[in-house]
Amino acid sequence: MKILILNGSPRTERSNTLQLALAFANGFPEETNTEVVHLYKQNIKPCLGCFSCWTKTPGNCVINDDMQTLYEKLENADVIIECFPLYFFGMPSTIKVMTDRCLPFMKTYLGTSDEDGKSSFHQLRNSAMRSKSLVLISTCGYVHTTPMYPALLKQFDLICGEGNYTAILCSEGELFGYEGLAERQRKGYLSDVTKAGAEFAETGAISEKTAERLSRPVLSPSGFEAIVRSHWGGEEFPQI
Numbered sequence: 001m002k003i004l005i006l007n008g009s010p011r012t013e014r015s016n017t018l019q020l021a022l023a024f025a026n027g028f029p030e031e032t033n034t035e036v037v038h039l040y041k042q043n044i045k046p047c048l049g050c051f052s053c054w055t056k057t058p059g060n061c062v063i064n065d066d067m068q069t070l071y072e073k074l075e076n077a078d079v080i081i082e083c084f085p086l087y088f089f090g091m092p093s094t095i096k097v098m099t100d101r102c103l104p105f106m107k108t109y110l111g112t113s114d115e116d117g118k119s120s121f122h123q124l125r126n127s128a129m130r131s132k133s134l135v136l137i138s139t140c141g142y143v144h145t146t147p148m149y150p151a152l153l154k155q156f157d158l159i160c161g162e163g164n165y166t167a168i169l170c171s172e173g174e175l176f177g178y179e180g181l182a183e184r185q186r187k188g189y190l191s192d193v194t195k196a197g198a199e200f201a202e203t204g205a206i207s208e209k210t211a212e213r214l215s216r217p218v219l220s221p222s223g224f225e226a227i228v229r230s231h232w233g234g235e236e237f238p239q240i
């Protein structure tokens with residue numbers, strides 16, 4: 001079993017979100033091979049919009065940069081985890097650039113579309129890509145995820161088709177950047193993420209019970225607010 005973690009945070013190793021992705025991978029059996037790619041460190045140029053990957057070089061991108069190695073890694077992975085912070089209600093540019101460069105994996109658009117918009121608008125070119133599991137792990141800075149993620153989830157539904165990916169969305173992401181801060185709650189959340197990983201490894205899905213726990217804020221909104229206020233106000237963090 002191979003897990004490929006695509007970390008879209010420019011904070012690379014210090015990313016809040018990466019901690020969740022690593023905790024999720026920890027739930028997989030020991031022999032699982034996990035690789036992390038920090039997209040911020042990669043030389044991945046934006047898509048040229050030339051459509052060569054559909055015409056002159058079907059299935060292949062003409063841009064010769066680090067994405068060529070990443071295509072191989074994507075093809076060889078069993079589970080792909082896209083892990084990134086929410087930026088302005090959407091994906092950060094590192095993930096968007098990589099996503100656009102995935103056009104070679106898609107079949108051409110022939111003017112047909114699914115009117116209810118519930119399935120992906122493009123089919124995947126090869127069946128090997130269809131058998132992979134996609135997990136979206138994201139943190140945001142707000143106290144609740146519901147008002148923050150509708151646009152991103154809609155985008156994933158349109159790209160992948162509803163139900164074709166698993167999402168873990170976590171509010172109060174900044175708590176994961178500071179050791180010792182709300183330690184008990186932070187550790188508790190991470191251990192639930194590891195449980196989610198174990199369930200996913202076994203069944204290909206996260207149980208309703210674990211998903212419900214992960215949808216709760218790590219810390220009470222008032223506790224988080226106290227931390228955020230003192231942080232941006234330059235004061236010491238209160239003990240929560």
Ligand SMILES: Cc1cc2nc3c(=O)[nH]c(=O)nc-3n(C[C@H](O)[C@H](O)[C@H](O)COP(=O)(O)O)c2cc1C
Nearest residue numbers: 009015016017085086087088089139140141142173
């Ligand atoms: C440019 C920028 C835009 C952001 N936009 C949002 C946002 O729309 N909603 C939100 O709740 N948090 C937003 N945040 C906060 C981050 O999502 C949050 O701090 C996250 O935990 C950072 O994760 P990372 O350490 O993995 O990069 C934004 C942060 C930055 C730097």
